[in-house]
């Protein structure tokens with residue numbers, strides 16, 4: 283039997299930047315669509331105009347593209363099922379609501395806000411969860427017609443059965459069943475003629491031919507009601523896959539409100555999109571083996587819904603940082619150079635330094651790109667360091683012998699020509715050998731003298747090369763003066 287082509291959608295509400303939970307939903311949906319050679323659609327759910335945030339739709343496009351997720355149909359790419367923005371579909375929903383009224387699966391309700399508020403307050407006072415009391419269900423067709431003709435404001439409500447149960451099957455959560463008596467007659471069409479979020483979602487999934495609904499598990503509880511609508515219309519029910527949330531801690535969901543980072547925040551903090559996507563993929567899904575590093579095509583290959591974990595996953599910044607460092611190490615040197623150069627430029631004059639060489643030194647020492655800023659600041663300026671740095675037991679150095687060593691080395695350094703890393707290293711290591719010395723007592727003072735730091739990317743040879751002859755000699759002399767005046771005291 284030929285099965286239908288898989289059609290999936292990512293249906294964000296443009297209420298802000300794409301947070302990591304949203305990105306993960308998009309990613310799993312995309313992976314599933316690509317794996318099944320199906321369609322991945324982007325639909326913007328903006329029926330709740332109050333919650334809209336300016337620029338959020340563009341931010342969603344941008345984030346998805348940065349993550350490498352492309353869509354086959356959507357607002358900006360078109361497709362046969364458009365428009366793909368709910369507010370542009372506004373006229374499509376009312377006829378469906380009226381179809382349900384005809385079938386007795388929905389009804390017109392004229393209840394005023396005052397009546398509903400009072401009923402809600404009473405229910406709360408009794409300690410009960412408020413449910414609409416089906417007050418308007420008993421109105422006759424004629425009365426409804428007359429009141430609408432007279433210009434009375436109305437909504438259309440779903441007529442949920444009061445007895446029995448409703449159920450659906452979820453790929454991850456299995457069979458879910460609820461008592462109908464717990465369900466409320468929710469509004470489908472609002473007084474302004476626009477659909478509510480829940481109704482638009484169902485009508486769109488059906489009219490857009492969606493076969494698989496992948497979304498956050500917060501929708502598990504509204505799905506029985508969605509299913510009643512599918513049944514009322516006589517539509518095929520899609521396959522449901524509800525995905526557990528991404529948590530900030532075991533008890534709190536990741537959320538903007540608490541300042542948890544969005545995808546774009548992470549990118550601006552110097553995390554690489556590929557690394558974030560790789561990490562997010564494994565946050566709640568596993569390939570069934572020990573592999574951890576995946577490109578997007580490899581993820582498509584390995585992905586399966588069955589390996590999504592039902593338990594909520596906790597976002598771990600340290601683990602993400604580990605992934606990022608791995609990605610940095612694995613990338614071609616030229617690519618790393620390209621990415622890191624703007625960060626170098628924050629500290630040093632990139633026109634005057636061999637930044638490719640500096641990038642090589644940094645590539646293994648950097649977990650996120652901005653790390654370099656603190657690590658290379660000494661290249662811009664010799665810091666005002668403490669001469670206690672010359673004291674190193676293992677290298678058998680102290681300020682006194684360091685001063686003597688630098689005094690002996692200065693003419694040697696002055697004679698280096700050409701100023702290449704090789705020439706610097708062969709001159710100094712030649713000296714070490716000819717004098718029968720160990721590396722430490724020579725290289726430690728030299729490195730401290732030109733960097734003023736206990737730990738640096740690269741040793742004296744690399745740093746001297748990067749600084750250039752004039753600056754290296756200037757720093758050596760400065761440091762010798764510093765030692766001299768301190769020792770004279």
Ligand code: GLU
Nearest residue numbers: 293294295327483496497
């Ligand atoms: N618009 C919903 C949201 O942003 C998605 C609902 C769904 O995927 O069905 O959470």
